Amino acid sequence: MKGYRNYFLKQLVWFLVTVVVAFTLNFILPRLMPGDPVAAIVARMAQGMSNATGVQAVYEQYTELFGTDKPITEQYVIYIRNVLRGDFGYSISQYPRTVADVIQSSIWWTVALQFPAIIVGWILGNSLGALAAYLRKGFDKVLMPISIFLSNIPAFGMAIILLVIFAVNLRWFPTSGGYQFDMVPSTSFEFVWSVIVHYQLPFWSIVLITIGGQAIGMRSMAIYELNADYVKYARFLGIKDSKIIRYVFRNAMLPQITGLALSIGTMIGGALVAEIIFSYPGLGSTMLTAVLGGDYPLISAATLIVTLMVLVAFFALEIVYGLIDPRIKAAQSE
Amino acid sequence: MSKPILEVNELTTNYVTRFGDKIFAVDHVSVKVDDGKSVGIAGESGCGKSTLALSLMGYYFPPLYYASGDIIIDGQNISGMDPDVVRKTILGNEISYIPQAAMNALNPTQKVIHFIEDVIQAHYPHTPKKEIYELARERFELLGLPAEVLQKYSVELSGGMKQRTVIATSVILSPKVLIADEPSSALDVTSQKMVIKMILDLMEKGIIKSLIFITHELPLLYNVTDDIMIMYAGQIVERGSADEMVFDPIHPYTKALMGSIIVPEEGLRDVKLTAIPGTPPNLKNPPSGCRFADRCKFVMPECRVRSVELRDIGGGRSYRCIIPEEDLRKAYKSEKR
Numbered sequence: 001m002k003g004y005r006n007y008f009l010k011q012l013v014w015f016l017v018t019v020v021v022a023f024t025l026n027f028i029l030p031r032l033m034p035g036d037p038v039a040a041i042v043a044r045m046a047q048g049m050s051n052a053t054g055v056q057a058v059y060e061q062y063t064e065l066f067g068t069d070k071p072i073t074e075q076y077v078i079y080i081r082n083v084l085r086g087d088f089g090y091s092i093s094q095y096p097r098t099v100a101d102v103i104q105s106s107i108w109w110t111v112a113l114q115f116p117a118i119i120v121g122w123i124l125g126n127s128l129g130a131l132a133a134y135l136r137k138g139f140d141k142v143l144m145p146i147s148i149f150l151s152n153i154p155a156f157g158m159a160i161i162l163l164v165i166f167a168v169n170l171r172w173f174p175t176s177g178g179y180q181f182d183m184v185p186s187t188s189f190e191f192v193w194s195v196i197v198h199y200q201l202p203f204w205s206i207v208l209i210t211i212g213g214q215a216i217g218m219r220s221m222a223i224y225e226l227n228a229d230y231v232k233y234a235r236f237l238g239i240k241d242s243k244i245i246r247y248v249f250r251n252a253m254l255p256q257i258t259g260l261a262l263s264i265g266t267m268i269g270g271a272l273v274a275e276i277i278f279s280y281p282g283l284g285s286t287m288l289t290a291v292l293g294g295d296y297p298l299i300s301a302a303t304l305i306v307t308l309m310v311l312v313a314f315f316a317l318e319i320v321y322g323l324i325d326p327r328i329k330a331a332q333s334e
Numbered sequence: 335m336s337k338p339i340l341e342v343n344e345l346t347t348n349y350v351t352r353f354g355d356k357i358f359a360v361d362h363v364s365v366k367v368d369d370g371k372s373v374g375i376a377g378e379s380g381c382g383k384s385t386l387a388l389s390l391m392g393y394y395f396p397p398l399y400y401a402s403g404d405i406i407i408d409g410q411n412i413s414g415m416d417p418d419v420v421r422k423t424i425l426g427n428e429i430s431y432i433p434q435a436a437m438n439a440l441n442p443t444q445k446v447i448h449f450i451e452d453v454i455q456a457h458y459p460h461t462p463k464k465e466i467y468e469l470a471r472e473r474f475e476l477l478g479l480p481a482e483v484l485q486k487y488s489v490e491l492s493g494g495m496k497q498r499t500v501i502a503t504s505v506i507l508s509p510k511v512l513i514a515d516e517p518s519s520a521l522d523v524t525s526q527k528m529v530i531k532m533i534l535d536l537m538e539k540g541i542i543k544s545l546i547f548i549t550h551e552l553p554l555l556y557n558v559t560d561d562i563m564i565m566y567a568g569q570i571v572e573r574g575s576a577d578e579m580v581f582d583p584i585h586p587y588t589k590a591l592m593g594s595i596i597v598p599e600e601g602l603r604d605v606k607l608t609a610i611p612g613t614p615p616n617l618k619n620p621p622s623g624c625r626f627a628d629r630c631k632f633v634m635p636e637c638r639v640r641s642v643e644l645r646d647i648g649g650g651r652s653y654r655c656i657i658p659e660e661d662l663r664k665a666y667k668s669e670k671r
């Protein structure tokens with residue numbers, strides 16, 4: 001257990017170091033932009049604003065928020081304080097909403113769409129891949145080409161295929177949005193039903209793509225493990241196949257967890273395509289609007305969140321691996 | 335006469351390749367191991383030693399198939415048995431195996447004790463875990479292994495410790511016969527000696543009754559097994575007591591193997607080191623005459639056409655060559671000078 005504690009501490013230190021680096025980059029990069037970032041922000045925001053005192057007020061508000069008239073170290077402290085408070089200033093593209101508000105209202109759509117889709121795709125993909133490795137023959141011959149096909153379609157291709165077939169041609173599902181556009185979010189049955197119906201196409205487009213990649217990975221890992229010496233040895237000593245299969249799949253599953261963590265960590269980036277094509281009201285769509293609208297505060301905040309999610313996912317991954325894979329545990333205690 | 339624990343008569347088994355070709359890696363091989371005795375099997379790599387081991391355990395899983403012959407373990411003929419039944423009743427229980435790649439034989443993500451539980455419960459499903467633990471601890475300690483090893487994962491063990499753990503695990507059910515397939519070839523000389531001593535201990539302590547020890551280094555068998563068989567291209571080419579085989583080889587291949595010492599044993603240090611020139615024949619279409627003809631110093635035209643049987647010359651000795659034994663001995667003597 002002492003070995004694991006050291007391992008945990010080491011991982012934690014690395015995690016904190018990378019978080020600090022991420023924060024710092026997020027702080028420095030906008031300030032490297034030529035000119036006065038606050039002036040740039042205000043200039044964009046002021047487009048169409050004829051009131052000079054209004055522009056001046058906005059400028060002062062931002063100068064105070066970011067502390068751009070103070071020395072850089074002090075700015076950094078202010079920045080950290082703002083981030084910890086969740087205060088990222090005002091969104092330019094959706095003024096006068098705050099960045100925090102914009103992100104809060106969209107991120108849950110993304111998480112609710114992506115998280116279940118990734119989990120479902122991961123479980124289905126791994127089960128199918130494992131089955132293909134074990135059964136081989138016909139099942140494998142059918143499943144593998146399909147998986148390779150699925151995993152090689154670009155995300156937008158899958159989304160468009162589903163859109164054309166099920167929304168445009170068959171008209172089973174709506175083409176866009178998170179709910180019917182003329183509804184007001186509530187807990188009424190109609191609204192919930194509308195959300196469920198709008199959910200299906202983006203959800204399955206992500207599930208299908210995840211299945212393909214996971215099935216291929218799991219199949220090759222399982223085939224590799226099935227030929228391992230420990231499998232033969234277990235047979236030599238009379239252990240039943242049903243038991244041996246359990247050893248094999250546990251071992252084959254371990255590397256697959258990396259894929260899961262990766263997908264969860266990069267969820268927002270992954271959501272981008274499906275959300276844009278289905279105009280889903282998640283963070284992906286929001287980021288697109290932010291980029292198109294030069295909404296620096298929103299881009300900066302969203303980038304920070306994406307970075308943090310990746311870091312947290314990988315930190316969690318290392319910690320879990322250390323617990324469930326004795327190979328890592330052993331390597332650490334040496 | 336002592337009774338045989340394992341009797342194999344004219345066993346032939348083959349692999350089927352992906353293209354449907356048959357490779358007869360074990361070709362009419364007979365082996366007899368008496369109660370309390372040990373037999374060594376030596377031959378170059380690829381001659382079919384491991385296949386023979388699997389075959390005489392009744393371990394027939396594709397691509398290995400049984401063709402003909404009898405396998406009788408302690409009076410029970412297992413040659414026609416369903417491989418799944420063999421697995422449930424025989425493997426690990428009546429006859430056990432230490433695989434060639436013993437280093438990687440343990441599942442990296444399973445504790446040693448949990449694997450032992452699985453082994454015992456595969457044959458005796460309702461054995462309580464406590465009982466298994468006690469048995470394992472006792473057995474490990476008897477063999478000089480610390481009981482803590484049971485709670486470890488294989489990755490936490492050193493190479494030598496892994497090897498010894500695999501040996502102890504293989505005999506956890508006190509099988510009648512143990513087959514050790516090159517159990518020491520991946521180890522340094524000291525660990526090799528330790529492993530061999532441990533295996534011999536198994537016999538001395540009555541954990542196993544009989545032993546088959548496989549190696550590609552014939553001289554290693556000196557002082558280890560009672561009898562020795564030499565295998566070449568799927569066939570037995572000579573057999574006899576260990577002393578005779580080491581100090582008075584008859585078959586030119588045995589003679590050559592004695593010269594190709596890699597780790598000199600005590601008392602054998604003056605033997606010259608030479609590799610055997612040439613390569614063994616392809617088992618897919620073996621030559622019709624003597625299989626060793628292409629590499630034999632004493633080859634005659636007749637050797638390539640006449641198939642040659644294993645000739646019994648009494649005293650448990652037999653060899654597969656058309657040249658009379660005296661002529662071969664004479665030739666070896668003149669060679670030495």
Ligand SMILES: Nc1ncnc2c1ncn2[C@@H]1O[C@H](COP(=O)(O)OP(=O)(O)O)[C@@H](O)[C@H]1O
Binds near residue numbers: 378
């Ligand atoms: N799975 C397999 N499929 C086809 N041929 C095999 C297979 N395993 C071994 N062989 C062949 O059988 C012969 C004997 O192999 P093996 O029993 O492993 O020899 P040894 O243990 O003496 O080194 C070799 O010529 C090898 O090519």
Ligand SMILES: [Mg+2]
Binds near residue numbers: 380384385434
């Ligand atoms: Mg071998």
